Amino acid sequence: QSALTQPASVSGSPGQSITISCTGTRSDVGGYNLVSWYQQYPGNAPKLIIYEVTKRPSGVSYRFSGSKSGNTASLTISGLQADDEAHYYCSSYADISSLVFGGGTTLTVL
Amino acid sequence: QVQLAQSGAEMKKPGASVKVACKASGYTFTGYYIHWVRQAPGQGLEWMGWINPKSGVTKYAQKFQGRVTMTRDTSINTAYVELGRLSSDDTAVYYCGRDTLEGYYMDVWGKGTTVTVSS
Numbered sequence: 001q002s003a004l005t006q007p008a009s010v011s012g013s014p015g016q017s018i019t020i021s022c023t024g025t026r027s028d029v030g031g032y033n034l035v036s037w038y039q040q041y042p043g044n045a046p047k048l049i050i051y052e053v054t055k056r057p058s059g060v061s062y063r064f065s066g067s068k069s070g071n072t073a074s075l076t077i078s079g080l081q082a083d084d085e086a087h088y089y090c091s092s093y094a095d096i097s098s099l100v101f102g103g104g105t106t107l108t109v110l
Numbered sequence: 111q112v113q114l115a116q117s118g119a120e121m122k123k124p125g126a127s128v129k130v131a132c133k134a135s136g137y138t139f140t141g142y143y144i145h146w147v148r149q150a151p152g153q154g155l156e157w158m159g160w161i162n163p164k165s166g167v168t169k170y171a172q173k174f175q176g177r178v179t180m181t182r183d184t185s186i187n188t189a190y191v192e193l194g195r196l197s198s199d200d201t202a203v204y205y206c207g208r209d210t211l212e213g214y215y216m217d218v219w220g221k222g223t224t225v226t227v228s229s
Contacts, residue, residue: 101157
């Protein structure tokens with residue numbers, strides 16, 4: 001199972017919006033509405049911020065939103081804040097009860 | 111409070127095996143699957159597999175087939191991952207995460223266990 005493709009890095013200024021893409025295949029992202037996104041600060045465990053493509057867990061800011069088109073899922077962060085600076089990973093259900101992660105994206109808030 | 115508490119750091123020699131524990135509290139252990147995910151230094155997340163604590167059924171990532179074993183002890187609400195034939199490439203932080211397996215997402219994670227493989 002190949003890793004999902006994410007940009008290595010993205011950046012934005014406070015208040016702006018940024019979007020991180022996550023590209024897979026019909027066997028994972030494109031075939032199921034089971035894409036999740038995680039935020040990870042260095043030295044910490046990942047934290048779930050989006051599940052089932054568009055859903056936000058309780059307590060996660062409305063500034064985080066997810067979407068999907070074809071084989072590509074996207075995470076959008078609006079109203080960028082300094083503490084959004086972190087690593088972001090997508091994951092997806094993949095054929096035959098498996099899970100696959102993206103390579104991760106480092107978000108820098110300028 | 112829902113928590114997954116992981117065992118302490120391990121240092122192993124190449125060729126050895128390591129067993130990492132993940133103790134659940136604050137919820138019904140058998141009601142959620144447990145995934146194991148690892149992260150090598152400076153690298154991304156890598157899925158290793160899952161175990162259904164209720165039945166003991168497992169699913170392993172193809173990369174780890176034959177080298178990984180996931181088990182559980184329901185009497186103490188603990189899941190385990192054992193990785194054999196260790197090499198320096200297995201040096202990583204190993205995480206457990208809880209999942210209903212309806213959405214294939216992990217809503218609660220352990221803090222991670224550092225495994226270092228060095229001669």
